[in-house]
Amino acid sequence: MVNCNTTTVFAAIGVAYIGYKLLSLLKTVFDVYIAKGTSLKKFGAGQGSWAVVTGATDGIGKEFALQLAKNKFNIFLISRTPAKLEAVAKEISDKYGVETKIYAMDFTKGDALDFNNLSTQLNAIRVGVLVNNVGVNHDIPTPFVEEDDSVINNIVEVNIKGLMKMTKLVLPQMKANRGGLILNMGSFAGLVPTPYLSVYSAGKAFLSTWSQALGMEVMKDGIVVEHVNTYFVVSAMSKIRKPSALIPMPKDYVASVLKKVGVPCGANVPFTSTPYPMQGLANWAINNVFSRHFWVKQNNNIQLDIRKRALRKREREAAAARKTE
Ligand SMILES: NC(=O)c1ccc[n+]([C@@H]2O[C@H](COP(=O)([O-])OP(=O)(O)OC[C@H]3O[C@@H](n4cnc5c(N)ncnc54)[C@H](OP(=O)(O)O)[C@@H]3O)[C@@H](O)[C@H]2O)c1
Structure with missing residues (x-):
């Protein structure tokens, strides 16, 4: 009798656990394929508001600038190379007829003068x-x-300090205006620790x-902060073509971000x-399959493999350079 009851209790716990996992999977499928995110109109699209994009001349940042312009935001582009900034600003105003401003700066320098000018x-x-x-x-x-x-310092200066300084520049006015959207570009490397990219991760x-x-x-101030968790995207940084x-x-990728503001999607x-x-x-x-230790180990193996191939490529390039000397 006791055995029968115990078995029933364990079976019920098992069914509840599997049911919970299935529901969370269904919710994720609903989120990624069906759910609609907050409208960009809530943040001033088409009402003369500006979108400020850092790292705006290439890859994901350039796409944010283009697609936010398509959504009728004026665009403030910040990046390192003046010629690229001018080219992207022209592309945006030619295509979408919105206003643009550019500011060239190198975030690795963490220059107070740049942040004062930006302010x-x-x-x-x-x-x-x-x-x-x-x-x-x-x-x-x-x-x-x-x-x-220098690599360690640059990552800290750009990915951590730059992020906070930029945010502090806009928060007071967003607070006063009782609204705004802050999208922070995250990475799966922040979700699962990534050996050999430890500082980035x-x-x-x-x-x-x-x-x-x-x-x-x-x-409470009507401001939406969203951490955008990203796996790989084709770009210069990912070196994936x-x-x-x-x-x-x-x-x-950017179209999916702008469509799903406020939706967890997994x-x-x-x-x-x-x-x-x-x-x-x-x-x-x-989040739901295997242990975190398993995923860290997977990352370890992937990065070791990438490292091996990158070192071989460096050797080939060095040999080719020696030949042409
Ligand atoms: N791509 C991925 O697979 C991936 C995955 C997860 C997360 N992310 C995140 O997504 C974001 C964008 O990545 P991405 O792949 O699009 O990068 P990317 O293609 O390398 O683009 C980099 C952009 O940032 C600018 N930039 C680089 N260093 C700068 C500096 N020191 N100061 C000012 N501007 C600088 C570049 O300007 P210049 O052209 O003038 O140098 C360029 O506009 C990053 O935060 C990254 O961590 C990317």
């Missing part, structure tokens, strides 16, 4: 959206003990935790979205 310029416009997109990475997967101090974990804390702080089901082109922490469908499902799998 003056941003206070003169109404900022509806900030896309904290600029980010730098290790050149190739490298053991922490061997990594150059930890920086993205910082971005995740900080976005969640800040999101809660400013929610061909898209696949899991790895989109920047255009498709993320299970607050103020976070993993908007690209296959990546949202991958996020669900990481």
Whole structure:
């Protein structure tokens, strides 16, 4: 009798557990394929508001600039190379007829003068959206003990300090205007620790935790903070050239971000979205299948493989350079 009851209790717990997992999978499928995000009109689209995009001349950042312009935001582009900024600004105003402004700066320098100049310029416009997109990475997967101090400092300066400084520049006016959207470009490297990219990975974990804390702080002011959890996207940084089901082109990736503002799509922490469908499902799998230790080990093996190939490529390039000397 006791045995029968115990078996029934365990069976009920098992069914409840599997039911809960199935429901959360169904919710993720609904989120990524059907649910609609918050309209960009809430943040001033088509009403003379500006979207500020960092790292706006290439990859994901350039797509944010183009697609936010298509949604009738004026665009403030920030990046390193003046000629590229001018070209993207022209492309935007030719295509979409919105206003543009550009500011050239190198975030690795962390120059106070740049942030003062930006402060003056941003206070003169109404900022509806900030896309904290600029980010730098290790050149190739490298053991922490061997990594150059300059690489470590650049990641901290751009991915952590730059992120916070940019946000502080726009928050007061968003608070006064009782609205705004801050998109922080995160990475799966922040979700699952990534050996050999340890500083980048930890920086993205910082971005995740900080976005969640800040999101809660400013929610009462009508400001939406969203940590955008991203797997690979075709770009110069990822060094991936061909898209696949899991790895989109920047255009498709950014379209999914802007369509799903406020929808978790597989993320299970607050103020976070993993908007690209296959990546949202991958996020669900990481949260629900196997242990975190398993996923860290997978990352370890992937990065070791990438490192091996990158070192071989360096050797080939060095040999070719010696031949031409
Ligand atoms: N691509 C991926 O697979 C992936 C995955 C997860 C997360 N992310 C995140 O997404 C964001 C964008 O990545 P991405 O792949 O689009 O990068 P990307 O293609 O390398 O584009 C970099 C952009 O940032 C600018 N930039 C680079 N260093 C800068 C600096 N020190 N100061 C000012 N501007 C600088 C570049 O300007 P110049 O052209 O003038 O140098 C360019 O406009 C990053 O935060 C990254 O961590 C990317």
